[in-house]
Amino acid sequence: MAQATLLLPARTRLVGQLLPPDVAKALGRADRSQGEAGERAQLRRQFQLVPDHWPVAALTRQRDGRDAAGASWLRADPARVSPDMTGARMLAYGEALALTDEDTANLLPALKPLFGDAGMLLDAPQPARWYLRLPVEAKLPTFAPASEVLGDDLFAHLPEGDAGRRWRALLSEAQVLLHNHPWNAQRVAQGKPPVNSLWFWGGGVLPDAVRTGFRQVKGHDVLLQSLAQVAGVEETHANGEGGVDALIDLRHLRNLDLLCRDALRPLLEALRKRELDALNLDFEDGALFSLRREQRWRLWRGPLQRLDTARPDHVPA
Known part of the structure; x- marks a missing residue:
């Protein structure tokens, strides 16, 4: 029909x-x-999806890189946050920042060692979508989609417990690296928003079938x-x-x-x-x-x- x-x-x-x-x-x-x-x-x-799950990062990675099989994936999208009385509020992320390949070429080298020491590979096949590659057996907590965090405090949406503590620490260290990065100062001087945070979300492995x-x-x-x-x-x-x-x-x-x-x-x-x-x-x-x-x-x-x-x-x- x-x-x-x-x-x-x-x-x-x-x-x-x-x-x-x-x-x-x-x-x-x-x-x-x-x-x-x-x-x-x-x-x-x-x-x-077979099996029934919702691994946004693996799905979009397959489109962006054609290499999603055999690993677990997590989006680590670039974000702009603004500090307030309670934490850091997300003002923009991903495509809204209008990043270019030049931006990622300057910012990613400062972040890769941080995640490499934690056993993860960070890359960005598309400037608006950054990815962490993890072993296929990696256990990931549930993260809120970036669209749900927009306009709210980042840390209010991070998972709790031991798993959440690890990702909170990684996020804080990434924010320090980005805040101090001279490329962000150059972006601000040009009237562009800084990339001063990441947001982790969409974790999982590529489904066997869709x-x-x-x-x-x-x-x-x-x-x-x-x-x-x-x-x-x-x-x-x-x-x-x-x-x-x-x-x-x-x-x-x-x-x-x-x-x-x-x-x-x-x-x-x-x-x-x-x-x-x-x-x-x-x-x-x-x-x-x-x-x-x-x-x-x-x-x-x-x-x-x-x-x-x-x-x-x-x-x-």
Whole structure:
């Protein structure tokens, strides 16, 4: 069955705008349900990992370096922090720092001995994504994703206990090295943010397999691209052929009119013409809508005027 699934932002980011009548009618007649909220949950609904775990670092490393097998990986992403009354607050990380290969060439040599002495190899195949390579049997604590730490105190998100103590010490030493590095002083003098911290997250080993029912995956998100690549989608259907079974990432959209005009209306028309059998909408807040052609006969259901008024756990009869 040919189908398309849209990954969408939380409905709260699209509120305050009325749905156009044709889209409102279709969504009012759609099947609704409620899943787990969050971007990670969205991706886990579309990709199944064997064994079942979520090693972001290993997945993105395979995309960046094609060498993730045979090791355990941890992201050690560059970050900018600002000291406050309670600790150090993360203001930016990764791509937001707009680092270049020149930045990594200057900063990494100061950090490599610190991690080398701890039995880890630090490198950066992409300036925005830094990695620690560890033995495949290494036991890693659970770290919060960098996106969850942004705007908060770093140390409030580090793991506790003996394992956490080791990583707290490594983070503190790395911060001292970066704070005193002359390259950071040069960046500040040029009006650029300093790289004065790291953030560890996403640890684990590459899964034995990643499975998905999609034949095309479209989107610029690095983790989404990594999952698709490990699942074999990239190589098999890089030319765009292979049917309509597609996963389309639109989580960056904030304009409801744009979403309706450029995505929902064309796909609803494809449903009407039998070019598509099902259209699935997966919102970051866990709201799920499933649309099919035969739902047009649900004449007793009224239109859904606004996304924020829909209760996915309450489906009209």
